[in-house]
Amino acid sequence: MRPRAGSMAAGALRPGEFLIETLIRVLGFSTVGFVLLIFLFLAREGIPAFFEVPASNLFGQRWYPTYGMFGTLPLLLGSILVTVFAVLIALPLGVATAVFVREVAPRWAREVLKPLIEVLAGIPSVVLGFFGMTLLAPFVREVLGAPTGLTAFTGALLLAYMSLPTMISVADDALDAVPRSYRDASLAMGATHWQTIWRVVVPAARSGVLTAVMLGMGRAIGETMAVMMVTGNAARLPRGLDALFRPVRTMTATIAAEMGEVARGSAHFHALFAIGIVLFVLTFLINLAAARSIFARRRRGGLR
Amino acid sequence: MVEAERGSKVRIEGLSYEYAGKPALRNVDFEIPDRAVTVLFGPAGSGKTTLLRLINRLNDPVEHTRMSGRLLLDGQDLYAPGVRVTELRRRVGMVFALPLPLPLSVRENVLYGPRLAGARDRLRLSELLESSLRRAALWEEVKDRLDAPASSLSGGQQQRLCIARSLALQPEVLLLDEPTSGLDPISTAKVEESLQALKADCAIVVVPHSVQQAARIADRAAFLLSGELVESGGPQLFTRPRDKRTEDYVTGRFG
Amino acid sequence: MNRRLVQRLGFILLGLVALIVVLPILLVVGAIVVRGIGAINWEFLSSMPRAGMKEGGILPAIVGTLMLTLGTALAAVPIGVGGAIYLAEYARDTALTRAIRLAILNLAGVPSIVYGLFGLGIFVLFLRFGTSVLAGSLTLAIMTLPVIISTAEEALRSVPADFRTVSASLGGTRWQAIRAIVLPQALPGIITGIILGLLRAAGETAPILFTAAAFFLPRIPRSPFEQTMALPYHLYVISTQVPGMPARVQYGTALVLLALVLSLNVVASLIRRRFRRKRQW
Numbered sequence: 086m087r088p089r090a091g092s093m094a095a096g097a098l099r100p101g102e103f104l105i106e107t108l109i110r111v112l113g114f115s116t117v118g119f120v121l122l123i124f125l126f127l128a129r130e131g132i133p134a135f136f137e138v139p140a141s142n143l144f145g146q147r148w149y150p151t152y153g154m155f156g157t158l159p160l161l162l163g164s165i166l167v168t169v170f171a172v173l174i175a176l177p178l179g180v181a182t183a184v185f186v187r188e189v190a191p192r193w194a195r196e197v198l199k200p201l202i203e204v205l206a207g208i209p210s211v212v213l214g215f216f217g218m219t220l221l222a223p224f225v226r227e228v229l230g231a232p233t234g235l236t237a238f239t240g241a242l243l244l245a246y247m248s249l250p251t252m253i254s255v256a257d258d259a260l261d262a263v264p265r266s267y268r269d270a271s272l273a274m275g276a277t278h279w280q281t282i283w284r285v286v287v288p289a290a291r292s293g294v295l296t297a298v299m300l301g302m303g304r305a306i307g308e309t310m311a312v313m314m315v316t317g318n319a320a321r322l323p324r325g326l327d328a329l330f331r332p333v334r335t336m337t338a339t340i341a342a343e344m345g346e347v348a349r350g351s352a353h354f355h356a357l358f359a360i361g362i363v364l365f366v367l368t369f370l371i372n373l374a375a376a377r378s379i380f381a382r383r384r385r386g387g388l389r
Numbered sequence: 390m391v392e393a394e395r396g397s398k399v400r401i402e403g404l405s406y407e408y409a410g411k412p413a414l415r416n417v418d419f420e421i422p423d424r425a426v427t428v429l430f431g432p433a434g435s436g437k438t439t440l441l442r443l444i445n446r447l448n449d450p451v452e453h454t455r456m457s458g459r460l461l462l463d464g465q466d467l468y469a470p471g472v473r474v475t476e477l478r479r480r481v482g483m484v485f486a487l488p489l490p491l492p493l494s495v496r497e498n499v500l501y502g503p504r505l506a507g508a509r510d511r512l513r514l515s516e517l518l519e520s521s522l523r524r525a526a527l528w529e530e531v532k533d534r535l536d537a538p539a540s541s542l543s544g545g546q547q548q549r550l551c552i553a554r555s556l557a558l559q560p561e562v563l564l565l566d567e568p569t570s571g572l573d574p575i576s577t578a579k580v581e582e583s584l585q586a587l588k589a590d591c592a593i594v595v596v597p598h599s600v601q602q603a604a605r606i607a608d609r610a611a612f613l614l615s616g617e618l619v620e621s622g623g624p625q626l627f628t629r630p631r632d633k634r635t636e637d638y639v640t641g642r643f644g
Numbered sequence: 645m646n647r648r649l650v651q652r653l654g655f656i657l658l659g660l661v662a663l664i665v666v667l668p669i670l671l672v673v674g675a676i677v678v679r680g681i682g683a684i685n686w687e688f689l690s691s692m693p694r695a696g697m698k699e700g701g702i703l704p705a706i707v708g709t710l711m712l713t714l715g716t717a718l719a720a721v722p723i724g725v726g727g728a729i730y731l732a733e734y735a736r737d738t739a740l741t742r743a744i745r746l747a748i749l750n751l752a753g754v755p756s757i758v759y760g761l762f763g764l765g766i767f768v769l770f771l772r773f774g775t776s777v778l779a780g781s782l783t784l785a786i787m788t789l790p791v792i793i794s795t796a797e798e799a800l801r802s803v804p805a806d807f808r809t810v811s812a813s814l815g816g817t818r819w820q821a822i823r824a825i826v827l828p829q830a831l832p833g834i835i836t837g838i839i840l841g842l843l844r845a846a847g848e849t850a851p852i853l854f855t856a857a858a859f860f861l862p863r864i865p866r867s868p869f870e871q872t873m874a875l876p877y878h879l880y881v882i883s884t885q886v887p888g889m890p891a892r893v894q895y896g897t898a899l900v901l902l903a904l905v906l907s908l909n910v911v912a913s914l915i916r917r918r919f920r921r922k923r924q925w
Binding site for chain 1: 645648650651654655657658659661662664665666668669670672673675676722723726727729730731734735740744746747748749750751752753754755756757758759760761762764765766769770775784785786789790793810817818819843844846847848849853854876877879880883884888894898901902906909913
């Protein structure tokens, strides 16, 4: 029953302070206002697309705006393809690195790894896209025999690396939340450190790992520049597994690449905004799920 | 009689208080005289700290509480609408159980209250600084270090700094909640000494950390048990208590 | 014996994985430094682009990025710090507060290109600012808000509650406690958060694509209502839209952007470390 220290002097205001406190309250509510504004303006320019373009077209398989075809399916599938593979690559790498840093690495290694991962988190996506274009894509072309190096796989690889800092950080938190008693009990029963890690600690951190996956996906789906520069930008419907090694186009890259040349107010313009709505809603749902899982974990005491 | 000469500074009338349905104070009637050291003692959980915090209204933001009865300072109801809490707290100062220096220099700590109240005059402020530190028996030890961070002082010095800090507002009542718990015997002695000097200027209410301390410093004492005021009186409360419960506590049969 | 061997191998494997994660980082930074350093000279950093941007310098892009970052700071810092003060010091556990926190989480997750669309819709078109430094800064500011609010709130909360109690017991109002004690003590943490948010904003391309960026504008913008070149957009353009661009120029531009962002990162870390050592509690 401890008092909230801050409000101990509530109701004791001088006029100047009243203004300041009102201003602070307004600023506090502003974030809600901004979210609503974003949705409002996306809808304003995006909803008309649903009236201008028949549904069969909008959900069709061909995206050729110059011919009036606004089939968003290839874009959606392109995003999903790249995102799913990015997470598939990033998850084992991220968990393994988190485990290494936390459980295995000697002190000096930790001091080197942590700043490097922070550096990765700070590299702008356009710089990574540039690197991907000039060095990674040719590498993929040579080594994996893809016709150009600009493929979904290249994009997935790049995205995986970009998601790593987030994943490592969340995985690290999840591992941290596992109580010492679990480890101690396992070791006391004669298990090696290695066995303890994989049979006790990591399974106990399962839900945290799930959160990491969701957050990684949210980031990956929303990434624009890096993906745009390495996936080849062919708005083709990905078919079969070898689509992974062919060019593809994501929703984000489509908006970025085409909005510059589009006539304002045209059907194309509205269609791009409509794709924006889809992105907004998708990432909102993913992040909501991730947030729920974080809060649920905290309430349950950090486990499972 | 000596007691009748001292006017009453704070009057507590029929005060009951509960937190979320659990009673913390039951129908307490008590008078705190001016210019004397009054001691509120009793076992843990008996409501002493709660009572103290109700006098300077530090419990205001706590939710799910119920209060009945009155607290009067110089005859004024402290909880009447229109009472300015910030004003009240300048007249009723408080020192806490742990030394809590603000993350500022010694000087800034002491002058925090007066500055917030609008005092600007440099001369006045430096006089206030010295007199408050002297009254808290700290001046000699810090006069060359006024701009050092308060956190660089020892525990005993920090607590005396907190006393000086409250004194700088020249309060009419000074509340001290176990001010010497955790302090070494020398600092404890210094604090108890200064209380005797301070009572010339204001009403002092202390929650002691032991019965021995209570017996050492009290001009007037009240024994609280489970929120109830069992008995009150002068220092003879410790040698010739009227109530059996008081006697049991004072003699150490329970604690 | 077998188990120990497994453990040994396992640890080595994990180490290899960590290496796989870390080596490309060094590779990226190394490649850009090595191939770009040749282009860096005073002329490159201080003159206008010439000859289809293949020669000359990238001054307008550098200045443009600095202007956009400054504009972002001017808009995002007051709103962000104010919002953080509200959440840390005034907000109680009500539905409204939960809605605010959800909104912040939401804003943090919105894709950068969607911010670009939003900026286009509201600042460029609806408010008629046109493609301008103003529109770009405001768009980046909203994008940076969640970072600033989160770190600032954490910094404010880390200041011990006891200080507020003491201030109140000395007759201080809530705002006086914030102004005199809480805010100054939280300032290093808040500044770290602001720098981290700004360095992200400086490196972003998507939000400024349709709100501020100009393809080729060989002069410093004279007012916030003008378009501007910017480093991230410039890098994108010279690596994808201009045939025959010398690789050295591309890498040089990438190096300048990378250096800017990474040095801000280092500054933020230094502030954070120094703050931790000098704390008075």
